[in-house]
Amino acid sequence: MVFDHRARQGAMPVAVHYEDGGISEAVLILTSAQLELYACQIEHIISLRDKAGDGPS
Numbered sequence: 001m002v003f004d005h006r007a008r009q010g011a012m013p014v015a016v017h018y019e020d021g022g023i024s025e026a027v028l029i030l031t032s033a034q035l036e037l038y039a040c041q042i043e044h045i046i047s048l049r050d051k052a053g054d055g056p057s
Contacts, residue, residue: 008032 001012009029016024030038 010035
């Protein structure tokens with residue numbers, strides 16, 4: 001993962017999983033605003049998981 005301060009973008013490797021079982025490697029590039037938004041959304045998903053009694057897998 002990297003953050004380019006001049007471009008104000010973060011980049012991280014991801015694996016894209018297809019319905020047919022295939023997987024592709026890609027790089028997800030996010031603006032600062034997108035990083036903040038997705039961080040909040042992921043935090044919310046984790047809290048929902050914890051409330052359901054499921055721990056990390």
